[in-house]
Amino acid sequence: MEIKRVLNNNTIIALDKNQEEIVVKGKGIGFGKQVGEAVDQARIEKVFVLDTKETLHQYQEVIQEISEDIIETAEVIIEDLKQHTDKQINDKIYITLTDHISNLLERISLGIKFDSSLLWNVQALYPEEYQLAQRAVTIMRERFDVKIPADEANFIAIHIVNSEMDVAFQDTVGITKTIDEIVSLIKKDFPNVQFVEQSLDFSRFVLHLRFLLQRILQEGVLDYQGSEEMVALLIQNYPVQAKCVTAIMRIITEKYQREIEGERLFLLIHVIRLTTANEPGEKRQLKIKGGNV
Numbered sequence: 001m002e003i004k005r006v007l008n009n010n011t012i013i014a015l016d017k018n019q020e021e022i023v024v025k026g027k028g029i030g031f032g033k034q035v036g037e038a039v040d041q042a043r044i045e046k047v048f049v050l051d052t053k054e055t056l057h058q059y060q061e062v063i064q065e066i067s068e069d070i071i072e073t074a075e076v077i078i079e080d081l082k083q084h085t086d087k088q089i090n091d092k093i094y095i096t097l098t099d100h101i102s103n104l105l106e107r108i109s110l111g112i113k114f115d116s117s118l119l120w121n122v123q124a125l126y127p128e129e130y131q132l133a134q135r136a137v138t139i140m141r142e143r144f145d146v147k148i149p150a151d152e153a154n155f156i157a158i159h160i161v162n163s164e165m166d167v168a169f170q171d172t173v174g175i176t177k178t179i180d181e182i183v184s185l186i187k188k189d190f191p192n193v194q195f196v197e198q199s200l201d202f203s204r205f206v207l208h209l210r211f212l213l214q215r216i217l218q219e220g221v222l223d224y225q226g227s228e229e230m231v232a233l234l235i236q237n238y239p240v241q242a243k244c245v246t247a248i249m250r251i252i253t254e255k256y257q258r259e260i261e262g263e264r265l266f267l268l269i270h271v272i273r274l275t276t277a278n279e280p281g282e283k284r285q286l287k288i289k290g291g292n293v
Contacts, residue, residue, distance in 0.1 A: 001039040006030040007063045013056075014039050021056055023048035023063075046075070050091045058095045066102045073143045074098035077136045081160060084132060093163035100159055101140065108146050121180045122154045124197040125206050126161050133157035165214050175213045178255055179206060182248050189244045190275045205270040212263060216256045227265065234268045241271045 004021060005013040009031040014024045026043035033040075050056045063071065074097045082089055107113070123130040133156035140148045162172040183206075187195060196202060235242040245267045249260055 001041070003030075003033055003035055003037050003039055005035065005060075006033055007060060008068070010068065011063050012039065013060065020049070021053070023050065023056070023059060048091070048094065050094070055091055055095065058092075062095055062098050066098055069143070070102050070105065071098055073140060074101055076143075077139050080135055080139065081132050084135070085128065087128075087164050089160075090163040090166050092166075093159060096162065096169060097156075097159050100155065104140075104148075104152065104155075105144065105146060108148075113149075120154075121183070122157050122176065125176060125179055125183070126157050127198060127203075129157040129160040129164075130154075132160055161210075165210065167214055167217055171217050174255075175210060175217075178213060178251065179209045181251060182209065185247055185251070186244060186271060186274065189240065189247075193275050195274065201270075201273045205274055208266065208270055212260070213252070213256070216252070216258045216260075231265050231268065234265070234272065238268070238272050241275055242268060245271050 001014050001016055001024075003012050004015050007013065007030065010027055010029060011023065011025050012030045012033065014022055016022050024039060024044055024047050026040075026045040029040060029043040029045075048059070050059055074094065078089070078093055078097065081093075130153060133153040136156045137148055137150070137153050140152075158169065158172055158176065161176070162169050165172060165175075167175075187193075245264060248267055248271070249264065252258070252260055
């Protein structure tokens with residue numbers, strides 16, 4: 001392993017045995033070193049294999065522009081995330097989260113407050129990510145001598161979701177707002193249903209919407225071979241849910257300018273389960289004439 005570039009005393013860009021660029025960190029690992037020299041193996045503390053050259057280049061800029069204590073805090077938080085979730089975390093979080101923490105501390109020092117009211121439902125929509133974000137807020141409070149507001153967990157949670165979905169941060173915010181609008185629509189259409197936002201049905205529905213909207217943003221394939229007969233039977237047996245699903249599809253189509261007729265069956269099943277889960281004996285089955293689904 002040899003040094004390709006020294007970023008600072010504690011961070012270098014090195015070439016591994018396959019001549020791929022990697023980020024290597026360790027106390028004093030770059031001090032007095034020159035390009036082409038061998039990396040001091042005894043000083044290696046962390047190695048980052050970032051997924052693309054663009055990500056690597058952006059991370060180099062972060063290393064050079066943001067203070068070491070912020071970078072280390074972001075790395076501690078990311079390591080904590082990886083230890084407490086089985087979900088895949090995109091390497092870009094090393095850039096986005098570090099930059100966010102830097103901007104957060106600057107805003108606090110200037111007395112600038114961000115309005116998180118638009119993200120008020122993040123905890124319900126992304127409960128696992130929100131809990132991880134709360135851990136991140138605790139870490140920041142321990143490492144920085146500033147008052148980190150509790151609602152900062154909303155923003156951190158979005159960064160975590162963003163790293164899982166691999167889309168732009170603003171797209172993740174837009175997806176969150178769309179899901180929240182859809183959930184509000186369902187609650188309005190079914191005022192007598194008590195929704196359990198920690199339930200498996202609710203989590204599956206939100207996850208389905210997340211990946212549907214992600215595929216739309218990334219112009220993925222939405223061509224499903226759904227059963228028209230099954231759709232017709234469900235519409236016949238659950239007309240209120242069917243009307244609600246049509247409204248949901250209208251919201252998505254108008255926001256993203258994408259036809260999603262192939263999603264009708266899946267959305268119907270999710271909405272029916274959400275709105276009938278409290279009915280005795282109906283928790284895991286859908287009623288149709290001639291049998292159950």
